Amino acid sequence: MNKIELKSLLTDQALGTPAGRIVRTLSERGSLSAAQLARLTGLAKSTVSTALSELRRADMVVEVGSDSGGSVGRPATALTLNPRAGTCIGVLVGQTEIQVIVADVSHTVLSDHSVSLEPDYPPEQAQDIVRQMIAEAYAGQWHSPAGLLGVGIALGGPVNPINGQVLRGGLPRWVGRDVRAMFGPMFDAPLFFDNESNCAAIAEMTWGAAQGHDDFIVLTLDLGVGGAIVSGGKVMRGIAGGAGEFGHVVIDPDGPLCRCGNRGCLEVYANFRPYLAEAEERFGEPLRVNDVVRRALDGDAVCGALIARAGEAGGRGLGLIGSVFNPSLVVIGGRLAMAGDMLMSPLSQSFERYSLIKREDVPEEARTVLKRSHFSENGACMGAVGLVLRHRRHETAMHLN
Template sequence: MTQQHPARTEGRNQRSRQAVVRLLRERGTLSRAEIARAVGLSPSTVSTLVAALVADGTVLERPEALTPAGGRAGRPGTAVMLNPAGGEAIGVDFGYRHVHVVIADVTHAVQIARSAPLPADYDASLGLDTAAELVRSAVRDAGTDPARILGVGVSLPGAYNPHTALPNSGLPSRWSGIPVAAELSRRLELPVLADNDANLGALAERQWGAGTGFDELVYIKLHSTVGAAFISNGRLTRGAAGGAGEIGHLVMDANGPLCRCGNRGCLESYVGLPQLMRALEPGYGDRITLRDVITKAWQGDRGCIRALSEAGKTAGRAVGMLSTVLNPAAVVIGGALAQAGELLLGPLRESAQAAGLPPAGTSLRILPAALGDQACALGAVALVLGQAGQTPMPTVV
């Protein structure tokens, strides 16, 4: 009988242990059976690993039982979670007029959330200084031990190149050429990871929101700009230069309005929030807000209903194209425009089904995002938790 070499056996056990811990960091509380399926280990091996992790304090078992995932028959499993004492992750979301910070522990429980306003078109230096001070105050207020912070994740409102660790300079931006992660790391003296807002919104919605359970998923953020993120086989797809998902610059009409990218008729030129609001100004004045538009639409205002419906139809054409190419199981619609609910999503679904080829278009589920304006900051937390425990943790993506 062939005997296993002790060093090889120990190495395999260590890798399996790291896989279980990484899974719990990424997905939170799970049953032993869910862990076994996710990491491809036998139930008996997972039970042995979990027992060892419980013994050394890395993992806790919760007394309440978990119902088998997907409603499958079988005995409920005991809940397994990382020990909250294992550390915290910080998420920073740079919006167009704000910076938002959350601190969450390794079980994904949010400890504190803070926001600060920023002027329109603020530069990188002001944004980074404001974020650093907001992080420091949140750490103080939450009573977080700085030694337990696993890292900081940053959500940026635009394309981000993971290879250069710089915001993409392909579009006008006051952040172009600024090494955001490195600059914030210098201010905070903590490791920092960065990615764009759509990618991190997708991570958050898949782990905690409307995208839970979908391994083939598209997330679309309809906001001041329009972006998307693609999850395939449960993993985020960033593209060769981090530019995957820039659907705001899909040309919908070559003779359409001029876009900031230099093309005409881009999707963003029709459904971007500034463009939508400008189209309403002649009838409603220049002080009307998106909240006003949605409220008036629900009250029956035909002009506001029409504006949201047309935005939904145009976005739906793009969703239909994506469903034909990518065949996702679900599309999650987030960003400020998603607050319009069915006023936007109803026309969007109808248009997407018409534009998508069967079976992709007919089987597609189009869902509203569930995490609201915290999605990107929570996705930044997810980015850190997904990297934590890997050696070494990079300063930048």
């Protein structure tokens, strides 16, 4: 079993072969039974059986236990890619942090670390930190960087899918920088890029609240406001990478200046920065979003009220989004989602107040469902890992050979 063998089956050319389709599906989904593989790949059960026998002999696919799938009778054997076949790296380049996750191809997380930074840190600093964090992540493990199959990078702002340049709206000092030129020389492996909300959507449909859903919306509430649109199981990126940028929908053209350069964006009203400043003034010390959430959960009424106000503002924006898309599912992400009902209740009430279609207008099966993100602090970075595991060039448009 070696890196080249697995990489050859993850290429677009290999999709025409049964082994390639099986390996691609296991890479995307994790552990599956032979019956599930047949259903998801569209291959005959006999074809799947023959291909799996070959993949087992090559030590590329291994058994991981049994999965009854809720059925009566003998449990089906669950299969996965051999964890020793290689690793993937996910990197989050956020507004105030950098996070690095290393996972193997069976979807097991081997390392997950983050570093907090001051806002508007320079790209050069990020390069140095990412290089150091990756070296530390592999130190002392039996896995080595030599088995690296790909690197996914989640950016705290939109990225042009044609040329890999960072667009305005998220990371001011990164605007116009080519992410491929910055990070490409670090790795002898394919690189995939997308904004953090789109990556969060990939994480939710792979491991989280949107499993089994092919159509849904993600709304991220944090120091910024982001979003993602998933249709037919694919993240909609738009011609220039700006799809799903809900935070920069202009609500009032005469409103306050937004960091994107426009005025009166949804993010101006629904981001948590002003609420965080209120909390810092009250407690007389620097705070993070996590600190406010933790104090609120511990019973601090002021912090709870700040989160509720942010939820009400977010619900107003979601009402606009709901009137445009009328989605079946909305996943609420960002660190504010860790507050649970303290955020979700006022957000849901506000959404109901400002959306076109009210709950009483339609039967239960036609109502939009709001779910809290499955992930607390690593959804976007896990989604960056997912960019590699999905390994679909036509979806990322930013693959570097």
